[in-house]
Amino acid sequence: MFRPNLLTFPAAALLLAGVTAGTLIGAPAASAETGTVSAPIAAALAAPTRTPANTARDKYRHPGETLSFFGVTPGQTVLEYSPAGGWYTEILAPLLKDKGTFYAAQGAGRAYDTLRAKLDADPATYGKVKLIAWPTGEALAPGSVDALLTFRNVHNMVMRGTEAETFKQFFALVKPGGTLGIVDHRLPESRDSAVEKSSGYLKVSTVRKLAEDAGFVFEAASEINANPRDTADWEKGVWTLPPTLRNGEIDKEKYLAIGESDRMTLRFRKPKN
Numbered sequence: 001m002f003r004p005n006l007l008t009f010p011a012a013a014l015l016l017a018g019v020t021a022g023t024l025i026g027a028p029a030a031s032a033e034t035g036t037v038s039a040p041i042a043a044a045l046a047a048p049t050r051t052p053a054n055t056a057r058d059k060y061r062h063p064g065e066t067l068s069f070f071g072v073t074p075g076q077t078v079l080e081y082s083p084a085g086g087w088y089t090e091i092l093a094p095l096l097k098d099k100g101t102f103y104a105a106q107g108a109g110r111a112y113d114t115l116r117a118k119l120d121a122d123p124a125t126y127g128k129v130k131l132i133a134w135p136t137g138e139a140l141a142p143g144s145v146d147a148l149l150t151f152r153n154v155h156n157m158v159m160r161g162t163e164a165e166t167f168k169q170f171f172a173l174v175k176p177g178g179t180l181g182i183v184d185h186r187l188p189e190s191r192d193s194a195v196e197k198s199s200g201y202l203k204v205s206t207v208r209k210l211a212e213d214a215g216f217v218f219e220a221a222s223e224i225n226a227n228p229r230d231t232a233d234w235e236k237g238v239w240t241l242p243p244t245l246r247n248g249e250i251d252k253e254k255y256l257a258i259g260e261s262d263r264m265t266l267r268f269r270k271p272k273n
Helices: 012-016 039-045 063-069 089-096 110-120 154-160 163-173 193-197 204-214 252-258
Strands: 077-081 101-107 130-134 145-151 174-185 217-222 263-269
Touching (some): 039 063, 063 089, 063 174, 063 217, 063 263, 077 089, 077 163, 089 101, 089 110, 110 130, 154 163, 163 174, 163 204, 174 204, 204 217, 204 263
Parallel strands (some): 077 145, 101 130, 145 174
Antiparallel strands (some): 217 263
């Protein structure tokens, strides 16, 4: 199983000053390199309410290390943007249930209804999850979120042309000093940017610009979710790879051997002033 080391990349000035991983303000000590996560996150990962099909993807998505990298703790107010089927919701709900507040913000439609049904089916686990429609409107006050997380959703914004407005809303919701955590499919910087509109892959520079233009400050990047076997040049885009496997049985074993996509994992901070 491929498990890359964690590499953090603070701002250039900090690198020149010799700042090492974990010394940034708010940077967690846990890493994929050590394989350690906090006890609360480990307990949430082990929750018996997680579905087997979802836990089978942990080897690709490294949720414990990812949430540790984003600095998520049980007492925070966390918003997950567009959780869809609730893969991360299955982890965040038990993690935040006792001490924190968890908002799941989903656009209206089938995905919202499906997630609503999932939450309603298990009130013991999900009874405290606050499912709200996106955009949040008056359901959530500006500056009330410690951490806003989005997993494999920015490419959808880019394909729809809603990215600038969505990041503007992200910035409004996060508290000063709060975190924006992003995971998405990574396109090599040398590729034609036009590919971003149809492939599901994005350049790191594209995502950084969106966040920074909205007002966030880039803090660190991680290789937790990297996969060098993914060449990011598939005829049917990222959906060629698992879990979608758009080609069906054609070369299925080849794509399963590659695994899920190569992904960027980026952490941003909202300035305090």
